[in-house]
Amino acid sequence: MTSSAVRRELLEYIKQIKITNTHCHHLDDGLYENIGLFDVLRHTYVAWCANIPDIPDFSDFAAAEGFVQNARCNTFFRWLSASMQELYSLPLTADNMPALDARIKEAYRDKGYHIDVLTGRCRFEKIINDRQSDPGSSLGHPALFAPSFRCDSFFSGYDSNQPDNDGFLCHTLFGDGSPETPGEFLKAMDGAIKKKKAAGCVALKVAMAYIRPINFDSVDYKKAEKAFGNPNASVDEITAFGNIVMNAICDSAAKYSLPLQIHTGMAALDRTRPSELLGLIKRHPETKFHLLHGGFPWFSDTYALLASFNNVWSDTCWIPYLSSTRAADYIVTALEVSGADRLTWGCDAWMPEDSCGALLAMEHTLSKALAEMVCDGAFGMDYAKYLARCILRENGKELFGV
Numbered sequence: 001m002t003s004s005a006v007r008r009e010l011l012e013y014i015k016q017i018k019i020t021n022t023h024c025h026h027l028d029d030g031l032y033e034n035i036g037l038f039d040v041l042r043h044t045y046v047a048w049c050a051n052i053p054d055i056p057d058f059s060d061f062a063a064a065e066g067f068v069q070n071a072r073c074n075t076f077f078r079w080l081s082a083s084m085q086e087l088y089s090l091p092l093t094a095d096n097m098p099a100l101d102a103r104i105k106e107a108y109r110d111k112g113y114h115i116d117v118l119t120g121r122c123r124f125e126k127i128i129n130d131r132q133s134d135p136g137s138s139l140g141h142p143a144l145f146a147p148s149f150r151c152d153s154f155f156s157g158y159d160s161n162q163p164d165n166d167g168f169l170c171h172t173l174f175g176d177g178s179p180e181t182p183g184e185f186l187k188a189m190d191g192a193i194k195k196k197k198a199a200g201c202v203a204l205k206v207a208m209a210y211i212r213p214i215n216f217d218s219v220d221y222k223k224a225e226k227a228f229g230n231p232n233a234s235v236d237e238i239t240a241f242g243n244i245v246m247n248a249i250c251d252s253a254a255k256y257s258l259p260l261q262i263h264t265g266m267a268a269l270d271r272t273r274p275s276e277l278l279g280l281i282k283r284h285p286e287t288k289f290h291l292l293h294g295g296f297p298w299f300s301d302t303y304a305l306l307a308s309f310n311n312v313w314s315d316t317c318w319i320p321y322l323s324s325t326r327a328a329d330y331i332v333t334a335l336e337v338s339g340a341d342r343l344t345w346g347c348d349a350w351m352p353e354d355s356c357g358a359l360l361a362m363e364h365t366l367s368k369a370l371a372e373m374v375c376d377g378a379f380g381m382d383y384a385k386y387l388a389r390c391i392l393r394e395n396g397k398e399l400f401g402v
């Protein structure tokens, strides 16, 4: 069998696997009304392409063409365009923009369309969803969405009037009787996590890499106490408070058997590489760490953590969408240093067009990685197919109990 025939067979096989999507940011039904091409471009990752000043008004053909010309090499654009082809039968070119706009508007006239893309075209059976501004919500579709409870708001809990980045105030979770000491706060936080588990949450999520370094090693209660109830706390004191919060979140995650999803790599970029978590992982051997994005671009850190700790899983979400080329290398090495049971995949998107694009990117990448291993003599076709099922479906079901 030639290597391209191996890849083709694997891709065909992968394209019929039903999927446990282990990381997603899908929104409430009401936010998918009156959607057109401009909304899709502004709210998908394509808007994050480097050096793109603004999404053009596509009635201005020259501006639209300039945008496409600049963005075409970017992976976000590549797979969004493939997704447009898949969903609306046209690739994303300047010429096609008016027709795409009309087709998208028509599709969204059906209120169930955004869900149909996920369960139909994308084959998602279950979705571990992180709804930032309403942490723990299953979006009114509990059969499809199993919530991951976003814990970022606890890091700003030192000040009861300080919401998190997405506008959520953790003190609204505590009912009457606001905690008056950091110790009471941590107890209230544990109680809130317990309640979220009872309400159906299957994981915890921390995305503080967008806000601060992800090293939580310096646990100094005295300093943390200085931040508590103090709207003028220093950065150092706030960091100390965050450190005791993160360590307590790990304890609660172990206590309630909730895997802890942590954003690593791309974000604020100041000490957000996965090896910053080494101390935290060592201190919490009972916690299941589900590390997101392979720490892109610092993959070697994740290889070391996967190889050294059985309580570390790697979610490949976003990696094929950031760089399909690097993602294929990542999957090969991550498999080589861990086992069949430690990789998962999620779409990490909020627009259905990106969910579909991310899936196309993963199908492309996973078939490339597994074909490379088969052709290298690592294992045969049957085992490659087994790995594909593990990564896209079984590992997520097992880890999150869904």
Ligand SMILES: [Zn+2]
Binding pocket: 023, 024, 025, 348
């Ligand atoms: Zn995410």
